[in-house]
Amino acid sequence: MIKTTISEVHKYVDQEVKIGAWIANKRSSGKIAFLQLRDGSGFIQGVVVKADVSEDMFKSAKSVTQESSVYVTGKVQKDERSPLGFELLVTGLEVIHESTDYPITPKEHGTEFLMDHRHLWLRSRRQHAVMKIRNEIIRATYAFFNENGFSKVDPPILTGSAPEGTSELFATKYFDEDAYLSQSGQLYMEAAAMALGKVFSFGPTFRAEKSKTRRHLIEFWMIEPEMAFYEFEDNLKVQESYVSYIVQAVLDHCSLELKTLGRDTTVLEKIKAPFPRITYDDAIKFLQEKGFDDIEWGDDFGAPHETAIAESYDKPVFITHYPTSLKPFYMQPDPTRDDVVLCADLIAPEGYGEIIGGSERIHDHALLKQRLDEHKLDIDAYKWYLELRQYGSVPHSGFGLGLERTVAWISGVEHVRETIPFPRLLNRLYP
Ligand code: 4AD
Ligand code: MG
Secondary structure: OEEOOHHHHHHHEOOEEEEEEEEEEEEEOOOEEEEEEEOOOOEEEEEEEHHHOOHHHHHHHHHOOOOOEEEEEEEEEEOOOOOOOEEEEEEEEEEEEOOOOOOOOOOOOOHHHHHHOHHHHOOOHHHHHHHHHHHHHHHHHHHHHHHOOOEEOOOOOEEOOOOOOHHHOOEEEEOOEEEEEOOOOHHHHHHHHHHHOEEEEEEEEEOOOOOOOOOOOOEEEEEEEEEEOOOHHHHHHHHHHHHHHHHHHHHHHOHHHHHHOOOOHHHHHOOOOOOOEEEHHHHHHHHHHOOOOOOOOOOOOOHHHHHHHHOOOOOOEEEEOOEHHHOOOOEOEOOOOOOEEOEEEEEEOOOOEEEEEEEEEOOOHHHHHHHHHHOOOOHHHHHHHHHOOOOOOOOEEEEEEEHHHHHHHHHOOOOHHHOOOOOOEOOEOOO
16 A cells, blocks of 8 residues: 555545545545545545445544544546645545544634634644745745855854844843843844845844834844845845745746635736835825825835835835935945935835845944944944954845745735744744
8 A cells, every 4th residue: 555645645536545635624424424534635525435445444434533644545536626626435444543622623713812822823725825835935945045056054043243233122131231032133234245246044033113014023033145246236126136036936836825815916927036126205296196194205105105006016125225314324325325225125015014124234334333332332242343354354134034924925815823833923922
């Protein structure tokens, strides 16, 4: 007997196979039982025909409870109507463990109830699909950067510095010293770029933001590439080809999952480099013309502003050259005017908001020191960072892509809480 998984059944058409699975759902009549089986690799329908099996087996198929674990044997059959394209004509069913009173039933449940049962909710078809797409984006990220000559470098999680401002830090004790959980690995990645040229990190980051929006997590995963000798324009090119690459990877490898989520793939097929660009100045003018009279030059964009800008395009759009006052200390000023910096945020279509923040970095020692002073940052903590500008300083650039916002956008899922296995939210540390 061939032991296999649901994702591999296409190799065994008309053969009998054995699969370890759970009963996701079930319906039956007097003569036939339909078992919705899941095994982690996918979902398949098992058909149990009373006339073809023993009386005991049919009884057990009719009585098996939701989320019981089973070994099922059956013949793989082509089935055009099912999303998978196959079903299993069940010949044997062995219950491994009977599940009683599984809390997540096929009826509707409230979000808080589902979030309290996140450890079980992950088994659902929808959550399974989102996690598979997240996994594909992770796989494609490593593939893209490895194919393009980047080395993966892992910055520390416990740090003494605050690249994105001091207001959103998780403070902790590091023995007798004060330390913070990393809000970005960027400063360390700049050091790594001077050693390895093109580098990227992929790790958890923490923001003690009291935000309760559909785009904010307290703990999220960020991909942070950093490139020596890359200037502003070079940086945007990497971003648009990276984002196009991961969207294409999901289209190529996750068609079943996108279908499960009801995602309109025609909008994803349009996501190909180059991406449109608009300067901050023009974005402000555009918004004012659209009737947003609450915004003026120097203000940061809120979600409604970003959405209004994104609606003009069917691809992600770069908003470039933000006012210096809105951005962190490390961004390189525009050489033609010093009130804006060489930065860009990438705004996803369909209201998903900012998925990337990036910039060229200041590489002049005196200017960087001045900016640290202006931001009232403790020079001692940044001594090592300043030293990067003392020994062969070069223009360099980088960016950070938020994994969960990207998964939400590509999957078409409304809220980032469904795009990470165990979300950390303002009011949630359980499970
Ligand atoms: O724009 P941010 O704060 O940029 C940085 O941290 C830079 N140091 C990155 C770099 O240049 N190396 O964050 C980058 C991205 C955002 O565009 C967003 O996608 C995501 O990280 N992000 C969040 N995602 C979920 N929840 C939050 N609270 C997030 N904050 C930022
Ligand atoms: Mg940002």
